[in-house]
Amino acid sequence: MGNADLTEQEYLASYNVHAFDVPLTSVDLVIFTVREQALHVLLVRRGAHPAKGQWALPGGFIDIRNDPDLDGTALRKLREKTGVTAPYLEQLQGFGSSTRDPRGWSATFAYFALIGSSHIALQHGAGADAASWHPVGAAGVDLDLAFDHGVILATAVQRLRNKVEYTSLPAHLLAPEFTLSDLQRVYEIVLGRPIDKSAFRKRVKEGDFLEEITGKQRHGSNRPAQLYRIRSGQPTVFFSRTMGA
Amino acid sequence: MGNADLTEQEYLASYNVHAFDVPLTSVDLVIFTVREQALHVLLVRRGAHPAKGQWALPGGFIDIRNDPDLDGTALRKLREKTGVTAPYLEQLQGFGSSTRDPRGWSATFAYFALIGSSHIALQHGAGADAASWHPVGAAGVDLDLAFDHGVILATAVQRLRNKVEYTSLPAHLLAPEFTLSDLQRVYEIVLGRPIDKSAFRKRVKEGDFLEEITGKQRHGSNRPAQLYRIRSGQPTVFFSRTMGA
DNA sequence: CAAATAGTGTCTGTAAGACACTATCAG
DNA sequence: CTGATAGTGTCTTACAGACACTATTTG
Missing domain, CATH: 3.90.79.10 (Nucleoside Triphosphate Pyrophosphohydrolase)
Incomplete structure (x- = not known):
């Protein structure tokens, strides 16, 4: 040496x-x-x-x-x-x-x-x-x-x-305020296949990485949608199972 | 430039x-x-x-x-x-x-x-x-x-x-021939907690990354145990869910 | 026989997927 | 009213965990 x-x-x-x-x-x-x-x-x-x-x-x-x-x-x-x-x-x-x-x-x-x-x-x-x-x-x-x-x-x-498949990561691909339907669309785009709405929402809510922007909704020619943002300081959440096969 | x-x-x-x-x-x-x-x-x-x-x-x-x-x-x-x-x-x-x-x-x-x-x-x-x-x-x-x-x-x-928690990776920490009990012990050592035997064996068999060494068993003062090896060319298997909480 | 470990079967709770249902807006 | 999308409830099925059971050896 x-x-x-x-x-x-x-x-x-x-x-x-x-x-x-x-x-x-x-x-x-x-x-x-x-x-x-x-x-x-x-x-x-x-x-x-x-x-x-x-x-x-x-x-x-x-x-x-x-x-x-x-x-x-x-x-x-x-x-x-x-x-x-x-x-x-x-x-x-x-x-x-x-x-x-x-x-x-x-x-x-x-x-x-x-x-x-x-x-x-x-x-x-x-x-x-x-x-x-x-x-x-x-x-x-x-x-x-x-x-x-x-x-x-x-x-x-x-x-x-x-x-x-198993994390909350796609939330970062969206604008800071988004609806659950927006989020689901991003999952579907990245995965290249459809996801069941009910199951998706259950899991996202359970993951608890989003917070409602109280009183704020997006309006269109339909029922208005609740807006959410990523809970501040929340790192990536790992779901207990994979997104619907 | x-x-x-x-x-x-x-x-x-x-x-x-x-x-x-x-x-x-x-x-x-x-x-x-x-x-x-x-x-x-x-x-x-x-x-x-x-x-x-x-x-x-x-x-x-x-x-x-x-x-x-x-x-x-x-x-x-x-x-x-x-x-x-x-x-x-x-x-x-x-x-x-x-x-x-x-x-x-x-x-x-x-x-x-x-x-x-x-x-x-x-x-x-x-x-x-x-x-x-x-x-x-x-x-x-x-x-x-x-x-x-x-x-x-x-x-x-x-x-x-x-x-x-969710892969077959610990199999590589063992000698080339091992029993399912050996494998379970390695999982328990790395995770630092016990695992249910029945659930463990179901998942390992389902993962299908091991092969029986036909006719070979390990003998002791008890029922002999079947020896296994990692199926050749088998990369890491991902289980559909985590090892017992 | 007892002791020890290998290996299996059965029950149950949880949670995801399917899918139908209700809710609320514009026009 | 219709059309559109938001959001919920219910049923079924798959599977992991708990745990008791059987199997096969040595001594």
Whole structure:
């Protein structure tokens, strides 16, 4: 090991990251929303090499001078692309190999964000990369994505579909105020199949992660619907069973 | 951006990783087994700076010349420490911040391995680091671990306990041949509470991830027990509901 | 025979799915 | 009134948990 005789101070003073061959390390985001009755993912068209001109997940390198931690990098990227600051964000999975980036061995921490489409003000012009929403089909998007981003997206879609089965997570895909019918529609869109209304409502009420906005209802040419919001400070609720088969 | 006029070839030829401040990137392993009626985790005593002399999770840097991908790094580390080559291995989560390692901004891909204790031949002597098993209590181990390894271990324990509730995962903590009672005992050890025998057996049989070793039984001073093995090629089975409350 | 563990059968409560029912608005 | 969507009640079925029962060995 060669540092046997040093104190920790002496060791650290002599340590130089650049003396080693290290992998490139980045953070990429899979940002989902629901709009126009379909699940969408945010993609950027790359304005610079490598993979110039191809569609890719938003992301980039860790800024070791300013980012306190990985979540900080992810939040910064999210803010840069969407202007949103406090959505649902969780780490998805790491992807790393010698072949996924032509610049060399590279690894990425993929994140997974859900935002309500009303929140979004896409950032244009400033960067060279144009961001836009793309509908997500069975296992991904109808495009060849840069690097291994197709695989990352497919993993994220699978994780989302899986979690939707037994968690309250889809509530984050809606605007802050919504009806139970809105919420059910989002579940159905993400799962791709209908859900029984009665069973759905029983479970949501029992999960107790929503609160009525007392006195507020949405009116239409029918019976008005109670509006709800996510109970503040409430993290994801896990249901005791899966959503109706 | 600055590469607008280059071809991708020209850009890559001019690219130099060392021109940037990059984080240190490593892979750490949380290796679990069950022995002596308790869950244990493998720890190493660090023989080199930093955190010299402290207990830590086994792990290390990515070898970009030889490791094909992150799983490759994890498998290599696992082999170096335990001699085991094909156990259960899954990625846990990434951890990265400016403060977790005194050498600077660092990130790690934490992995999560399960092995049967009969498999293990701990590697001694070769390295400066001594590896040994430590019992795992409610949320971790009775030691101050190096870096943020205490947090990583706690996360891994939580994930294990959670997955045990509804998956066939604990089967990988046993020797290759085992009885249903053995398997139930492992579930009980990891969960820290008893499980009803009848319900347990119904679910395991229904999950259909085991096969009888026909004609083989374990004998004692009682009725002999049928031996089982994990059905080959069978990945983790998800039960439709949690193990007995 | 007793002791010990393996393995099964039966009952019951809970909760999800199916589906029909009622409620409340606009026009 | 009709049409539309919101919201509820009832019945049935599936299944997990409790627990008692039977089975098969050693000594």
